[in-house]
Amino acid sequence: RKEVEQDPGPFNVPEGATVAFNCTYSNSASQSFFWYRQDCRKEPKLLMSVYSSGNEDGRFTAQLNRASQYISLLIRDSKLSDSATYLCVVNRVSNFGNEKLTFGTGTRLTIIP
């Protein structure tokens, strides 16, 4: 089983719609959770951290369910500029004492005009 699993998509969504992505992780020792955004042939960039109580940043809402080891991202009123691959990322301390990020394969989103 992969450490971080995501639906690869693609999700093709009309502009203005709401879209939700889900992610599950296998390691219960995971400590921090993030959503990153990666544009084609570019490096990943942090979109938002994910907290147990849920958090919102503008049109983006992230939720974490530690009991189910499940993370979600909701995008409201989607814009053309939201087209990208969204990476679910989990952070834990490795055996060497370093923090280690594990990436999901990403969910590809295309917003259609």
Add this chain to the structure above:
Amino acid sequence: GAVVSQHPSWVICKSGTSVKIECRSLDFQATTMFWYRQFPKQSLMLMATSNEGSKATYEQGVEKDKFLINHASLTLSTLTVTSAHPEDSSFYICSEVRPELGTRVSYNEQFFGPGTRLTVL
């Protein structure tokens, strides 16, 4: 603005040659940097953790003699792909960790370089 730079941004080389990729922290003294590899339509896979002044720690399955990492200063880490072969063609990305004080909790955010696209013919 960018906080991590990588050079070169792309490279094409012949099979059997060695390629060096540089990763620079622009305004931060990074004791730890990470090297990732991403094949097309796959996730980023951590290759190794680069530690300033000491040996890098490699992930399982990554050959340390093939992927040489040097972190001689707090602002520079290098990855050398030795005797590159076509199967080494990939997108190589470095990152550094910076402590960030969030509104609710502090965490270490990783900042990624722009990546180096390696094509081995």
